[in-house]
Amino acid sequence: MGTTTDIPEITSSFTEYAIFIVLLPMLAFPVILFLGRLFNGNETWVKSAKEGGLIALPIMVASFVLSLILIVEFIGSGTGSYYIGDWLNFGWIGADGMTIEEKVFGVGIYIDHVTVMLLFVASFLCMLINIFSIGYMNTDPVNDNRNHRFYAEFVLFCSGMLGMVLADSFLWLFIFWELMGLCSYLLIGFYYERPSAAYAAKKAFLTTRVGDVFLVIGLVMLWNMFGSLDYSVVFNPDNIALVDAGELQMALGMMFIGAVGKSAQFPLHVWLPDAMEGPTPVSALIHAATMVNAGLYLVARMFPFFGAPSMAGELVDLAFIIAAIGGITAVMAAAIAFVQDDLKKVLAYSTMSQLAYIFTGLGAALWLANTPGMEKYAIVAFGAALFHLFNHAMAKGMLFMASGSVIHEMHHAHHEVHHHDGHGEDHGDDHHDDHHDEFDAQSMSNMGGLASKMPITATAMLVGSASIMGLPLIGGFWSKEGIIANTWRVAREEPLFLFPAFCVLLGAAMTGFYMSRMWLKTFAGKPKTEVAEHVHENTPWIPIPLVTLTFVSLSSVILAGMMFTHWSSDSGYAFFSDKGLVDGLIYEFEHIFLNSDAFFFVLTYVVIFIGAIVGPGLAMALYGGALKEGEKAKGWMQPIINLSARVNEKRGFDNSAWADSGLSVALKERLYFDKWYDTAMLKLVAGFAVLSATFDRKVIDGTIKTIERSSQKISLSVRKLTTGSARDYIMMAALGVLVIYAMLEVML
């Protein structure tokens, strides 16, 4: 075991309680579950406690407040170096039998800039989505009397996410990682009575499991090299200097495959779209805002390995692989999002695509960190990727909640319309977004023109989409710009990176198209069905997180001014640079819009042009349209709808040739990945299973059965000697004595 880095411990009073950020939700899990069992159906439990929702909410608020205190405390320390607080250390006796090797398996909390970013994202969104859930889950009759299960699994998931972020070793990270995987499985399969949900849960669990196997292999390799998985040991440059670079690259590569599985990247991406079978708050929480970020977090954690002086230039291959996987997924997922009709599926593919951006950004950052002479840019690239993680989590969490709001209200409207029409049959049981109901409330072809009916949701969707698209000054613009610029920066040095660089550039245009398409199909134009005309926005609780996140996304410009794009765990960089807010803003604006380097100057405007004009313009031409006559959206949306209607009139074109082409069909079939995997599984795994089943039946069972049958035969023949007559037994005894005597005679 190598030496540990000298990491200062926080001694203030609040950090003592930091562990409660994880413990509180974890302890709430059994409480909600058992109270739910006890009081299921009880009126007070349903009305006052919201079936556990109002138990979970204070817990999540407490976690958030504690996280906030911890973050403020950390920022207040101002140096930007690592901090650690340890509570428990287990040791064991060393090989020489005398010394005690400490901290082999410690329980502690590790805080640096990456932690702080993720901690804020996770605790903030967990809290908001809890609020949303109370509005969404408790007003849907299909969930009655089982919401306590939802809230229990919800808080357990939150503790898993927060624990993973705060963990001080890869081992704890892995434990909480798996806890999240379990909760993801349980929550996707919340409607387990629906075969598609059960199938999706299984698929998500098994697909991520493929990655997890590699993650474990990587961790074992890391343990072999360092004798510990503690960050304080493995991140120590002195220890890294003793390690073989090729072996380390292999170990990190294995861990990256685990990240690919968790973050739904090519080729382990197939589970994420199906995971939309879960309730919408679950999609928002797990499959957009938190758990899918775990893979990114793991890759971001690898930064010290790439930055170690002894590894300089040795790990660039892995950095390229990370960026390339990101590039492939960014374009592929965006392309599939083009043709999705299901509102949540569009968002799912968008999530994959945006996560891929962050992977590309991280790949570029890791390449820069690993290349001598480029280290100073690594911080910027790393910060941009992390900032995009932040922006995407906020925007996508909001988009999913907004889509949940739309779906929820569509259901209510559907219910209402059917009652008015006299179709009195009770939809109570198959009321939710399921497939036995012939009306699909998630299909965008059933929506349209909702902007005037759902102003809060439409606004949230608009801001969220703009943030994802990277519309100038809003949310994702700053970070996406940073990722693209830094990928190109690497591409100028290393031609291999031209591939991911072109991918992210193309992806920007594609994002502009599919996000605009989604918004326009849902909110602009005339209502496509009668149901869409009867939509109202009146479910309590739901608007709170939507409004909050709208403001967070909009205020991203302030965060950019606070040098969030330079957010990185390097002591060389002051946390909030020494510039003030205004100076910081001016610097950022100059840096982005008036870059002194001609290449980046042009690149910025190219990205803005294709992402904010070409993409949305095409979408407007195809899907734009005015609202129903006499209806008017709120002031900030009406111009956009009017513009889309005008573009549609002037530049509208027929895309049916495209829509019917083989490419479009292939995209609708998700590029046949699921089919290929199914076939491959059938051929390979099923073939192997049949083979091993035959081996088991014929060889192993056969051997045992032969032994059994022959011993049965022998005993049957021996049985004949057992006559039951005492005289025979005496005779046998006498004969036996004679035989023994004869044998003794012969031998002696």
Add this chain to the structure above:
Amino acid sequence: MIDPAWVSVLSALLFTIGLWGAFTRKNAIVVLMCLELILNAANLQFVAAAIQHGDATGWVFAIFAIAIAASEVAIGLAIFLAMYGQHESISLDDVNLLKH
């Protein structure tokens, strides 16, 4: 003094008669008597050897064997009594419970 060899011959004769009787007779009491014959054949051999070698061990063994044989007869007769109570017979052909 009789030649000890003749005593051994008598002892072997008694043993063979006893063994033959135990194999062939059906009546349990007769079988028990035959077992006594076998034991006494051994006793005879013990005593003869004790006289020949002038060693008291043989006498001691014989007395032990007689004592054990007596208790054995007591147990055996008790078993036969119980057997008779169950089967109304003391023929060994009727008791083959061990087979089942």
